[in-house]
Amino acid sequence: MTQTNRPLDVIILAAGQGTRMKSTLPKVLHPVAGRPMVAWAVKGAQGLGARNVVVVTGHGAERVEATLQAPDVRFARQHQQLGTGHAFLCGAEALEGEGEADVLVLYGDTPLLRTETLGALIADHRAQGTALTILTGELPDATGYGRIIRGPSGEVERIVEEKAATPEERAVREFNSGVYVMDSRAPELARRITNENAAGEYYLTDLLALYRAEGDPVRAFQLADADEVMGANDRTGLAEAEAILRRRINTAHMKAGVTLQDPESVRIEDTVTLGRDVTVEPGVILRGATQVADGVTLGAYSVITSSVLGAGVTVKAHSVLEEAYVGAGSDVGPFARLRPGSVLGEGVHIGNFVETKNAQLSAGVKAGHLAYLGDVEIGAETNVGAGTIVANFDGVNKHRTQVGAGVFIGSNSTLIAPRVVGDAAFIAAGSAVHEDVPEGALAVARGKQRVLEGWSRRYWGGMREKVERKLPWLAGWLARQE
Structure with missing residues (x-):
C-alpha cells in the first residue's frame, strides 16, 4: 500500500465542557448555520471519504452521541478529561484492528474548516511523504496560540505554548491550529506521551518531539485563511462563526443562480437546497431540510422551516411555513401560516391570514382571507370564503373533515368536525355546519333574521x-x- 492510496481515519475531539458558553447544552452541540458545531467536523470528515469517523465524547456524551447517530460515525468515551493526548488515545482505541491508515485529528468546536482545505492538507502530506503534518495559520497577532518554530530547512522543530515562549518566540506570527494528519504510528507514539507538566495533562503536541526522535521530519501546511480554524468558545465566537458561514452559504447560492436581494439580511442554513432563478427578498429565513425548486419567489421576512416548495411557487411577505409541501405554481401569503402536515397541490392560493394544519388542499383550491383549515382534506377547485373555520377540536380530541371538489364555502362559515361535504356542494355564508352535506346540495345553517x-x-x-x-x-x- 502506497502513501497516496492509504485509507483515512478521522478522530474528532469533542469531549470538553466549554464552560465559557455558560450553557447546559454541551459546547459542541451549539448550532451554527443549521448544524451543531461538531456536525460540521463530521461533515468535513465524510466529505473526505474517511474510512472511519470516530467522535470522542465526554461532557454530555449521551446528547452528543444521540445527535450524531449515523451508520458511518463511531464514538469513544473520554470519561476523564486528561488532555488532548489522552482524548486522541481514546479515539485511537476504537480504531484498533482496522489496519494501516493516515489519521486526521479534528475538533468539535471549529465549524469553519473547509473540506477543501482538509483535502489539500492530506494531499500535501501524502505527496511529501511526511509522517506528521501540522495545519498552521498566520496572524498579525497570534496571542493565545502555540507558535510554530521552524528549522533552517523549513521543517517544524517545535511548538511553543505562549506562556512558555520567549519575547522573540511570541513575535512569531505562525500558529498551531491543533489539526494534524499523521501516519499509522501515531497511536503507538501517543502512548509515550507523559503528563509531566504544570497541568498534569497529556498534550497531543508532544507527538512532534516523538516523531522527530524517530528521525522523521515534521512539516507544516499553512492555511490561506486563518479564520478557518477559529474556534467558537463563547456566544460571541458563535455569532462570529455564524456570520462567516452565512456569507459563505449565501455566496455559494448566488454563484449557483439564486438572487438574494439583500444578502446580509438573509439567513439560509447549510441544510437548505435552492434551485435556479430563485428570488429571495430581504429578511428571509430558511431552515432545516427545506427544498426550493426553480423559479420560486420568497417574500420579505418569510420564515420557512423543513418545507418543500415546487417550481414557480410564490411565498409572499411575512409568511411562516413549517414542515409543509407547496405544489408547483401555488402562492402563499402575505401573512399566511402553513403548519406541519400542510400539503398544497398545484396552483393553490392561500391568502392573507390563512392558517392550515394537517391539511391537504388539492389543485386549484382557493382560500383567500382569514381562514383556519385544520385536519381537513379539500378537493380540487374548491373556494373557501373569508372567515371560514374548520372547527376540528372538541376540547378533548381532534376530528377530521372531508370537503369534495368544486365546493363553494361562503364567508364566515364554520364546519364542525367531523364532517363530509360532497362534491359541488354550496354552503351559505355564515353557516355553522353540524351535519354532512350531500353532493350538489345547498346547506344553510343559520338562525332566521328578525328586525x-x-x-x-x-x-x-x-x-x-x-x-x-x-x-x-x-x-x-x-x-x-x-
Missing part, C-alpha cells in the same frame, strides 16, 4: 345618563330621534 324597529332608541334611551357620560356621539343620535 325590531326602534330597538336601539328604546335600549339606549333607558341608559341615557351613562350614554351621555361615556358615548357622546350616541347621545347626540338619541337626541335627534326625539
Whole structure:
C-alpha cells in the first residue's frame, strides 16, 4: 500500500465542557448555520471519504452521541478529561484492528474548516511523504496560540505554548491550529506521551518531539485563511462563526443562480437546497431540510422551516411555513401560516391570514382571507370564503373533515368536525355546519333574521345618563330621534 492510496481515519475531539458558553447544552452541540458545531467536523470528515469517523465524547456524551447517530460515525468515551493526548488515545482505541491508515485529528468546536482545505492538507502530506503534518495559520497577532518554530530547512522543530515562549518566540506570527494528519504510528507514539507538566495533562503536541526522535521530519501546511480554524468558545465566537458561514452559504447560492436581494439580511442554513432563478427578498429565513425548486419567489421576512416548495411557487411577505409541501405554481401569503402536515397541490392560493394544519388542499383550491383549515382534506377547485373555520377540536380530541371538489364555502362559515361535504356542494355564508352535506346540495345553517324597529332608541334611551357620560356621539343620535 502506497502513501497516496492509504485509507483515512478521522478522530474528532469533542469531549470538553466549554464552560465559557455558560450553557447546559454541551459546547459542541451549539448550532451554527443549521448544524451543531461538531456536525460540521463530521461533515468535513465524510466529505473526505474517511474510512472511519470516530467522535470522542465526554461532557454530555449521551446528547452528543444521540445527535450524531449515523451508520458511518463511531464514538469513544473520554470519561476523564486528561488532555488532548489522552482524548486522541481514546479515539485511537476504537480504531484498533482496522489496519494501516493516515489519521486526521479534528475538533468539535471549529465549524469553519473547509473540506477543501482538509483535502489539500492530506494531499500535501501524502505527496511529501511526511509522517506528521501540522495545519498552521498566520496572524498579525497570534496571542493565545502555540507558535510554530521552524528549522533552517523549513521543517517544524517545535511548538511553543505562549506562556512558555520567549519575547522573540511570541513575535512569531505562525500558529498551531491543533489539526494534524499523521501516519499509522501515531497511536503507538501517543502512548509515550507523559503528563509531566504544570497541568498534569497529556498534550497531543508532544507527538512532534516523538516523531522527530524517530528521525522523521515534521512539516507544516499553512492555511490561506486563518479564520478557518477559529474556534467558537463563547456566544460571541458563535455569532462570529455564524456570520462567516452565512456569507459563505449565501455566496455559494448566488454563484449557483439564486438572487438574494439583500444578502446580509438573509439567513439560509447549510441544510437548505435552492434551485435556479430563485428570488429571495430581504429578511428571509430558511431552515432545516427545506427544498426550493426553480423559479420560486420568497417574500420579505418569510420564515420557512423543513418545507418543500415546487417550481414557480410564490411565498409572499411575512409568511411562516413549517414542515409543509407547496405544489408547483401555488402562492402563499402575505401573512399566511402553513403548519406541519400542510400539503398544497398545484396552483393553490392561500391568502392573507390563512392558517392550515394537517391539511391537504388539492389543485386549484382557493382560500383567500382569514381562514383556519385544520385536519381537513379539500378537493380540487374548491373556494373557501373569508372567515371560514374548520372547527376540528372538541376540547378533548381532534376530528377530521372531508370537503369534495368544486365546493363553494361562503364567508364566515364554520364546519364542525367531523364532517363530509360532497362534491359541488354550496354552503351559505355564515353557516355553522353540524351535519354532512350531500353532493350538489345547498346547506344553510343559520338562525332566521328578525328586525325590531326602534330597538336601539328604546335600549339606549333607558341608559341615557351613562350614554351621555361615556358615548357622546350616541347621545347626540338619541337626541335627534326625539
